[in-house]
Amino acid sequence: MQLLSTFEVSVSPKNKTKKIFVTGESGHLGSLICSACRERGYSVLNDKYSFQAEHCKSKLPGVFNFQYPNEIDILNEHMIENIFRFEQPDIVFHTAAFVGTDKCISSYHGAYVTNVVAIDNILDIIKKSCSSCLFVNFSTTATCDPMYYGLDNKITENTKRGPKTWYGMTKWQGEQVMKKQYDNWINFLPVFLFGCYPFDTASIWAKIFVQSNNGKRFNILLDPKIHKQYEYAPNMIEVIMRIVENRKSVGKDIVLTGSEIRPFGDFLNIAHEEYKSLLGKDLEYNIFPEEDYLMYHVADPSLMYELADITEEQYNRKRKDFRAAIRAIVKSCEKIKL
Numbered sequence: 001m002q003l004l005s006t007f008e009v010s011v012s013p014k015n016k017t018k019k020i021f022v023t024g025e026s027g028h029l030g031s032l033i034c035s036a037c038r039e040r041g042y043s044v045l046n047d048k049y050s051f052q053a054e055h056c057k058s059k060l061p062g063v064f065n066f067q068y069p070n071e072i073d074i075l076n077e078h079m080i081e082n083i084f085r086f087e088q089p090d091i092v093f094h095t096a097a098f099v100g101t102d103k104c105i106s107s108y109h110g111a112y113v114t115n116v117v118a119i120d121n122i123l124d125i126i127k128k129s130c131s132s133c134l135f136v137n138f139s140t141t142a143t144c145d146p147m148y149y150g151l152d153n154k155i156t157e158n159t160k161r162g163p164k165t166w167y168g169m170t171k172w173q174g175e176q177v178m179k180k181q182y183d184n185w186i187n188f189l190p191v192f193l194f195g196c197y198p199f200d201t202a203s204i205w206a207k208i209f210v211q212s213n214n215g216k217r218f219n220i221l222l223d224p225k226i227h228k229q230y231e232y233a234p235n236m237i238e239v240i241m242r243i244v245e246n247r248k249s250v251g252k253d254i255v256l257t258g259s260e261i262r263p264f265g266d267f268l269n270i271a272h273e274e275y276k277s278l279l280g281k282d283l284e285y286n287i288f289p290e291e292d293y294l295m296y297h298v299a300d301p302s303l304m305y306e307l308a309d310i311t312e313e314q315y316n317r318k319r320k321d322f323r324a325a326i327r328a329i330v331k332s333c334e335k336i337k338l
Contacts (some may be wrong), residue, residue: 021045023074023122024096028195028203029138032237033093040241045087046072074118076126084129091134091244092126094119097171099202101142101221101293104167115170116177123181135185136244139175141255142168143189146295151227155191155299157253164293186249188240191257191299195233195326196332204330205271205326209333212275212284223289224265231258231299232325239315242308257299259312260322267322274326279334295320 016167022036024030025046037044049072073079074096097115099103104111119137126133141155145162149155163169178185194203197210204220222228236256243249272283305312320328 006212016256018042018090019045019087020091020093021083022093022095023072023118025072026199026292027095028200028233029190029193030095031199031238032195032234032290033095034240036237039066040285042091045083045089047081052169060289075103075113077121080122081125081129084125084133088130089133091136092122093138093244094122095138097138098167100110101167103202104165104170108125108166111166111170112173115167116173118175119174120181121235123178127182133184134244134250135182137175137185137187137200138166138176138188139171139187140168141189141191141257141297141299142294143172144168145281149296149298150330151298155189155255155257155297157255157303184250186244186251187253189253189255190236191255192228192230193233193236193256194230194329196329197216198299198332200329205329206333208271208283208285209275212281213279213333215284217284217286220285220287221291221293222264222287222288223292224268225263226292227261227295227296227298228264228267229261230267230322231256231260232320232322232328235265235315235319235325238318238336239304239308239310242310243304246307246309252303252307254303254307255299255301256304257301258319259316261298269325272324274323275330278327280331 020034020042022030022034022037022044023032034044034046072083096118098107098111104115123135126135141159142165143161143163144159146156146164147162148160148161161172165174175187178187192203194200194205197206200206201210204222208218235258240256243254268285275281275283301312305315
């Protein structure tokens with residue numbers, strides 16, 4: 001990819017436009033953050049160096065190791081260094097990752113390189129090129145030890161770490177690299193955030209809907225009786241931006257989670273009902289409850305509300321509930337004929 005040699009932004013001398021760089025800009029969190037930053041008047045550097053969401057113009061496969069070919073390559077150190085040295089970003093949102101237990105197992109080395117090595121390389125470049133930059137990392141609560149949380153013992157920022165999956169392990173190692181290398185960071189720990197297809201190809205909901213559209217049966221390694229906590233990613237964007245703009249958040253781990261706590265089977269029933277009502281056909285899936293490695297995955301959003309300066313009531317009043325979110329995903333899956 002040819003890098004631009006010039007870049008000019010018309011800014012007020014009293015209110016310089018902040019420059020934002022987003023890794024994983026084509027993914028469900030990355031694309032939403034890019035949009036939110038544009039709405040806030042920030043300069044999103046990705047717009048100058050990539051063709052965002054170009055992959056949406058073509059059919060996507062029903063497998064979920066799909067790579068975004070028109071996204072800025074975070075493993076290309078030369079490219080990233082040139083961009084950072086020339087542009088001097090104020091904030092880097094690091095959303096790029098190998099996401100999901102199944103995906104990481106299927107590409108063991110790829111998960112390590114993307115989730116650990118890439119952070120090390122990017123932070124090394126930041127320290128040399130734009131050392132005052134805020135690094136906003138998106139990790140996962142899969143880095144926590146399941147022995148230390150449950151339905152009556154919610155995950156918090158202080159829950160003991162001890163991941164049981166290769167996905168969780170690589171994300172935890174990435175966090176450790178960040179905290180050892182750099183001081184100016186915020187680390188988000190999302191709980192089951194899901195978005196719309198094709199921006200989100202990793203969540204269980206997109207997987208079930210896409211596979212069912214293809215007439216295929218999807219294997220679910222989750223016990224329907226065990227409580228979970230899912231949240232639609234667009235509900236979180238305002239909260240994320242408010243936290244990032246609050247400098248009291250620097251140097252903190254922050255759990256990102258929604259307020260709906262119920263057995264996974266309840267969520268699955270809603271998904272089934274919405275899929276059938278919208279498309280007139282049943283979901284195809286198998287359930288293997290003995291494989292559930294996350295157990296009662298429920299988190300406490302107290303610090304999230306505090307740092308976003310928002311109450312739980314205000315948050316719930318603005319959010320799409322689970323049923324409305326699932327309807328949005330079903331519609332997004334149906335738009336692309338596979």
